[in-house]
Amino acid sequence: MIIDRIRRVLVVGAGTMGHSIGLVFAQGGYEVDLVDINEDILGKGLKLIQSNLRTLKDGKMVDVRSIPKILGRIHPSTSLEVAKKADLVVEAISEHPKAKKELFQTLDRLCPARTIFTSNTSYLNIFRLAKRIRPEKMLICHWYAPPHLIPLVDLVKGPGTSAMTIKTVREILLKLGKTPVVMKKFIPGYIVNRLQRAMAREIFYLLDGGYATAEEIDRAVKSSLGIRIPAVGVVQRYDYTGLDLALTFERNPSIHLVSKDRRPKTLEQLVKDGYFGVKSGRGFYDYSSKRVEEVLRERDRKLIEMIKFFKKEGT
Numbered sequence: 001m002i003i004d005r006i007r008r009v010l011v012v013g014a015g016t017m018g019h020s021i022g023l024v025f026a027q028g029g030y031e032v033d034l035v036d037i038n039e040d041i042l043g044k045g046l047k048l049i050q051s052n053l054r055t056l057k058d059g060k061m062v063d064v065r066s067i068p069k070i071l072g073r074i075h076p077s078t079s080l081e082v083a084k085k086a087d088l089v090v091e092a093i094s095e096h097p098k099a100k101k102e103l104f105q106t107l108d109r110l111c112p113a114r115t116i117f118t119s120n121t122s123y124l125n126i127f128r129l130a131k132r133i134r135p136e137k138m139l140i141c142h143w144y145a146p147p148h149l150i151p152l153v154d155l156v157k158g159p160g161t162s163a164m165t166i167k168t169v170r171e172i173l174l175k176l177g178k179t180p181v182v183m184k185k186f187i188p189g190y191i192v193n194r195l196q197r198a199m200a201r202e203i204f205y206l207l208d209g210g211y212a213t214a215e216e217i218d219r220a221v222k223s224s225l226g227i228r229i230p231a232v233g234v235v236q237r238y239d240y241t242g243l244d245l246a247l248t249f250e251r252n253p254s255i256h257l258v259s260k261d262r263r264p265k266t267l268e269q270l271v272k273d274g275y276f277g278v279k280s281g282r283g284f285y286d287y288s289s290k291r292v293e294e295v296l297r298e299r300d301r302k303l304i305e306m307i308k309f310f311k312k313e314g315t
Helices: 018-029 038-060 064-072 080-086 098-108 163-175 192-208 214-222 225-232 237-241 245-248 264-271 292-313
Strands: 008-012 031-035 074-077 088-091 115-121 137-145 152-156 179-183
Touching: 008 018, 008 080, 008 137, 018 031, 018 038, 018 074, 031 038, 038 064, 038 074, 038 088, 038 292, 064 074, 064 292, 080 098, 080 115, 088 098, 098 115, 115 163, 137 163, 137 245, 152 163, 163 179, 163 237, 192 264, 214 225, 225 237
Parallel strands: 008 031, 008 088, 031 074, 088 115, 115 137, 152 179
Antiparallel strands: 137 152
C-alpha cells in the first residue's frame, strides 16, 4: 500500500502551526524534518514541542516512556536540502502567495517524484498559485490550532489531484487519530473558517458598538453554544428547534446582521498598540504575568479534558 511507503515527513515552517503538526507526525511514528529559515522560530518551536509533550503526559495522552523516541524522530533544520528525503510535505509558512509559490517551486526541484505536497493554507487557492507543480500530488491539508489536540483537518483536492493522493493522505490522518473532512471542491476558508469569519463580523460589531465586553461575549458563548454545539452541531440543531420555527426566526426582520466587510476598530487599535494576543503578552485579555508556554499549557489542559469527555461519551 502507498501509505506504507510514507515514512519521512517534511514540515516547512516551525511557527504557530508547523511545530505542532510536526509533533503529531512524530507521535505517529514518522521521521519528521522540521525546517524554518529563522533559527529563533525553530528554537521556539522545539521548546513548544517539549512543553506540549509535558502537557500531553500530564493529561495521560502520551506515555512518558515514549517521549524520548518522539523527540528523536524530529530533526530540526534551516536548510531545505532535507527535502530530498521527503515522502510527504506539509507547507506551513505564512499566508503570502508569492512565498508559497516560490517554496513549492523549490520543493519540486528537490523532492523525489514520489513526494506528495500538501499546503496548510487557510484560504489561498494553492492550485492556482502552483498549478503546474505536481497537480496529481498537490492538495490542501488544513489543520486547526493546536494541531496536536484538535482532530479536524480539512482535505481539499484540486482539479488535478488524484483519487489515490486523497485516499493516501486521508488514511494517514486517520492513522494519526485525526478527523479528515474531504471538501467536494475548493472554497476559501472551507467550513469552520467561514463560520468563524461570519461570527467575527458580529463579534467586532458588538465590541466596536460598546454593546458588550470581550469577557461578556465569551461568557455568553461558553455558557450556550459551547455546550450545545458539541452535542448537536450547527445544522442538526435546527431539527431540534423545528424547521418551521427556524424559518420564522430567519425571516425575523428585527435582527440586522453585518452583511458586508467593515473595519474592526477595536481590533485595529489593539494591533496598533502592539497587543497581538498570547504571543505578545496581551490582546483582548492580559497574559503578561505568565510565560507563553504556561498560557498555552493552560489552554491545552482544558482542551484535553474536553477531548476525554467526548471520547468517553462516544461522540
